[in-house]
Amino acid sequence: MSADWEPGHRDPWxxxxxxxxxxxxxxxxxxxxxxxxxGRVAWLVAGAVAIAAGTALGWDADALGAIVTPPPxxxxxxxxxxxxxALVLLLGAxxxxxxxxxxxxxxxxxxxxxxxxxIIRGVRFVFLAVAALAAASGWLLGHPxxxxxxxxxxxxxxxxxSFLLIVVGLRQGR
Numbered sequence: 755m756s757a758d759w760e761p762g763h764r765d766p767w768x769x770x771x772x773x774x775x776x777x778x779x780x781x782x783x784x785x786x787x788x789x790x791x792x793g794r795v796a797w798l799v800a801g802a803v804a805i806a807a808g809t810a811l812g813w814d815a816d817a818l819g820a821i822v823t824p825p826p827x828x829x830x831x832x833x834x835x836x837x838x839x840a841l842v843l844l845l846g847a848x849x850x851x852x853x854x855x856x857x858x859x860x861x862x863x864x865x866x867x868x869x870x871x872x873i874i875r876g877v878r879f880v881f882l883a884v885a886a887l888a889a890a891s892g893w894l895l896g897h898p899x900x901x902x903x904x905x906x907x908x909x910x911x912x913x914x915x916s917f918l919l920i921v922v923g924l925r926q927g928r
Contacts, residue, residue: 808905
């Protein structure tokens with residue numbers, strides 16, 4: 755067995771140029787390398803709350819009926835607002851997924867061409883747009899199922915992409 759594969763060969767918190775073995779430095783709060791920042795934890799909590807709200811709303815028929823069938827002018831406003839939000843989210847997703855036009859030049863030069871975090875956020879925007887359209891269809895049809903589905907889509911997507919962004923942050927911190 756070579757020394758590179760032995761367990762405990764390297765201390766993961768020592769710098770790579772240290773005589774005692776390479777690794778990475780522990781994250782500190784003053785250098786901006788904190789992967790689990792308040793914003794990422796807030797997104798995780800928001801995703802969990804959306805899933806819990808969708809589940810709770812699905813069990814309470816009276817509350818669900820009040821949310822699904824408000825007066826017609828409020829329903830029309832909610833439909834329009836949800837469609838507008840979906841369009842804004844889709845435009846934001848296209849911008850993030852398309853990336854910077856200068857990325858193609860960097861890819862040819864051998865540099866890292868894309869920011870994977872931006873792509874993940876773009877995918878998040880696509881799923882949030884789908885959730886907004888599902889909510890709009892729920893108000894349009896006057897049926898509660900699309901609203902519950904919208905909350906579950908949004909919650910699962912936010913949780914999933916938040917975890918992906920944390921993993922990407924950990925991987926880039928090496």
